[in-house]
Amino acid sequence: MENNILVCEHITMKFGGLVALNDVSLNVTKSSITGLIGPNGAGKTTMFNVITCNLKPTLGNIFFEGKNITGFKPYKIVPLGMARTFQNIRLFENLTVLENIMIGFAHKVKYRLFEPILKTPKFLNQEKEIKIKAFELLEKVNLKEKAYLKATGLSYGEQRKVEIARALATSPKLLLLDEPAAGMNPSEKIALMYFIKEIKDSFNLTILLIEHDMKFVMGICQKIYVLDYGAKIAEGTPEEIQKNPKVIAAYLGEANVKG
Numbered sequence: 001m002e003n004n005i006l007v008c009e010h011i012t013m014k015f016g017g018l019v020a021l022n023d024v025s026l027n028v029t030k031s032s033i034t035g036l037i038g039p040n041g042a043g044k045t046t047m048f049n050v051i052t053c054n055l056k057p058t059l060g061n062i063f064f065e066g067k068n069i070t071g072f073k074p075y076k077i078v079p080l081g082m083a084r085t086f087q088n089i090r091l092f093e094n095l096t097v098l099e100n101i102m103i104g105f106a107h108k109v110k111y112r113l114f115e116p117i118l119k120t121p122k123f124l125n126q127e128k129e130i131k132i133k134a135f136e137l138l139e140k141v142n143l144k145e146k147a148y149l150k151a152t153g154l155s156y157g158e159q160r161k162v163e164i165a166r167a168l169a170t171s172p173k174l175l176l177l178d179e180p181a182a183g184m185n186p187s188e189k190i191a192l193m194y195f196i197k198e199i200k201d202s203f204n205l206t207i208l209l210i211e212h213d214m215k216f217v218m219g220i221c222q223k224i225y226v227l228d229y230g231a232k233i234a235e236g237t238p239e240e241i242q243k244n245p246k247v248i249a250a251y252l253g254e255a256n257v258k259g
């Protein structure tokens with residue numbers, strides 16, 4: 001138990017009559033990369049929203065580092081050490097890469113309302129400090145040379161990296177990535193896989209990720225949870241999951257629907 005940074009106990013999430021999550025329990029071991037997979041509409045993003053307190057579960061509890069955070073306000077989650085990225089890249093279009101990263105550091109800034117308007121020395125010093133930190137972070141993730149480019153002018157793979165770097169600016173212990181490889185070409189996916197492994201080690205992270213690309217999930221996760229129609233149908237190592245008849249049936253079902 002104490003080796004789990006995140007414990008989700010019996011989570012049920014209902015939207016009116018729709019049961020998006022039905023009694024789902026999952027644990028995330030410290031320093032691991034854990035995957036959450038399942039066909040479309042299985043409840044994966046809903047689970048992320050519950051974990052990050054964007055949704056209060058109908059039933060069940062979420063423990064982060066042993067602390068029950070169920071029902072916490074979402075803004076209280078980042079300071080505790082949890083950060084996430086979204087399915088669709090959410091960068092500030094008109095800002096540079098550097099400015100996007102600086103926003104990630106903003107929660108650490110303490111100033112009164114009038115200080116940014118008057119540009120007081122205290123405010124300017126804090127801004128300078130943040131700029132230095134943002135540069136350091138960009139250097140660590142090999143994006144320093146892109147600092148002054150508009151974030152949305154970067155390649156898709158690089159935009160993903162910027163989004164992840166912005167999440168890293170909040171000093172998370174647990175990083176949740178919602179479909180990080182979505183929309184990437186095969187070589188970008190391989191680069192992202194290395195990138196995620198690298199930042200996990202250099203930033204002492206634990207990672208929980210949602211991903212549809214099976215090769216990606218199997219290549220990067222130590223443990224995988226599988227949801228289908230809101231229920232947990234399997235958990236185990238990539239090898240165990242690949243062989244699991246329930247998982248195969250769920251994905252075959254999806255292929256049939258799509259086909």
Ligand SMILES: Nc1ncnc2c1ncn2[C@@H]1O[C@H](COP(=O)(O)OP(=O)(O)OP(=O)(O)O)[C@@H](O)[C@H]1O
Nearest residue numbers: 015018019020038039040041042043044045046047
């Ligand atoms: N705020 C909401 N209100 C009502 N229904 C919702 C809400 N959020 C999600 N749902 C429903 O809950 C179910 C699970 O959705 P969710 O987005 O969690 O699935 P998912 O596994 O992330 O799917 P995908 O892989 O397509 O992103 C779906 O039927 C969805 O329509």
